[in-house]
Amino acid sequence: MSDTAITANWEDLIRFYAEAGVDCALSDEPVDRFTEAATQPNRTALPDNRARNNTPIQAGSAQPAPRKENTPSALQPQKQQAASNIAAQATIAPEVLLQEARKLAASATDLTALQQAMTGFDGCRLKFTAKNICFADGSAGAALMVIGDAPGRDDDLEGVPFSGPAGQMLNRILAAINLTREQAYLANTLPWRPPGNRPATPLELDLCRPFLDRQIELVAPKVIVALGDPAAKALTGSREPIYKLRGNWHSLTTANGQSVAIMPSLHPDYLLRTPAQKRFAWEDWLMVKMRLENTAG
């Protein structure tokens, strides 16, 4: 094969990866997961916690978690560690991982402890491909909690949810109902960015859910706005698309019996792509504003 042919193939392959949403490599060498899984003994215990460098946000503060620097010398061992962590996690039964997630989440008595517990949880493989955990932003005592689906690229780099263009749109929406970002509490159904922004798998969502439920209990908001189809479906338990769910109140009952009103609405990312739909979002947010005013005090 000529050099030109090889170059053309590499270009095609890289273009194929880029179009498929692949924007990071876990390792410079390919890993044969089939051989790896066959040679590893069955494990019933969780691997040791490999805690990330993130520090929990303090209740009531909007401080982002400090960012882990990816210096060139640190990057390669990190990628190898990520690949082997993912392989180790894949050998543990999902039910074992779920039990561990539920136990860790239930034992957190405040948001700082919950962030620490989630940061130390190795059961969800997204942890090992994300650069940072995006646990929350805003104010822990807020009456309004906004829940998106998952961090995007900018959020992952910053370790703060809604840091990118969608976050700026969300800031403008909040301003339109006379709230600042710091007066709300922002989180996601997943705190780690799925590689290339791919949709989360049902197992990834299930493993993060106990932490989200506990986060809702501890924030104890009056109103939750679920942004976009995945978050709306996850929080309402409905299979209806966002277009059917938005504009209507739903409710969620937490494990400790709190009932929270949920308004599903269109995701800011979607509104950026289709500005004509903003009028529907505006209707939803006006309902949120009125509900917050009626429940104030």
Ligand code: URA
């Ligand atoms: N950033 C987030 O944190 N969540 C979203 O849903 C989108 C962008």
